[in-house]
Amino acid sequence: MVLSELAFTADDLAMTRFAVSPMFEVVTSFRLLATGTAHPVHGRWLGxxxxxxxxxxxxxGWLxxxxxxxxxLPDFLTPPPGERAPTIQTELAALRATPAEEVRADLDVLGDLSGRGRALRRDPAGHLGRIADEIEAYWRLAVAPYWARIRTVLDADVFHRARQVAEHGAAHLFNDLHATLSWDDNTLRMVRRHCAMPRESTGRGLLLIPSVFAGQILTWSRPPLPPELIYPARGTGPLWDHRPVSRGDAIAAVLGRSRAALLTELEAPASTTELARRTGISAAAVSQHLTTMRDAGMVSAHRAGRSVLYARTLVAESLLADTPN
Structure with missing residues (x-):
């Protein structure tokens, strides 16, 4: 174990901010998927x-x-968010533009490269586009159909942390982020398994990024950019829990029973064929309803091989949420 200490000046605290990063959800979810084991929280997603x-x-493949x-984790896979909530396309564009020397430096740290890794080291510019294309395909299959739920948890975490700062100050925020972090004497202390991250080898400030798939604290550092600290988001436990719709009749009165039934069935992303089988609605009618609801911003469509997966958006999740009386 390594005890890493990241000192803060008043300017560093003033430059501390939060962001949400789709790419960090990609790499942490893929790592979880690749373990091949069950998981107490993400079991439904894995299945x-x-x-x-x-x-x-x-x-x-490349991932x-x-x-x-x-x-x-190679730093070039997770380009630093330049805004609070960049899109996956924005981050993939940054990945494609990574300078060759940065890719090679990251691969040197990663070590033990196979044929793909050695080819990437020889010609980063010739392979970064292929890596980005594969990541985009993985995003469409594994993350995008669930993004509304994931993003709700991430945004709620950021809101909670911002309120902590407003009510109790930065020290309370850092002491509450994770059991391996503590704040004392203008210094953030981190118990880490691999490498230290002293202020002398980082940029100014700090970028805090919550993640639903990260099981522990991760860090990112490439001066002169601010260091990043990726931490497990609070509220992840019930992320995949079944959410009964208690206002089905009221929603059906507005949308119609077929569309309300389809939205209810979309608790997990599904194809037109799956929805038709589960609801008894004809595939043609399901397709028509989904198109209408997609145009209204209530569902999103994500190509998965030869089929298309439909998922509820934040708009639909809010509509179906059980609000207290």
């Missing part, structure tokens, strides 16, 4: 996603090469 990822052969089961 739904593993067959899709295997069918698309994404479990043995499998670059995301080891534990230890170092």
């Amino acid at each position: 739904q996603v593993r067959p899709r990822v295997a069918a698309a052969r994404l479990d043995s 499998a090469e670059l995301v080891p089961p534990q230890g170092y």
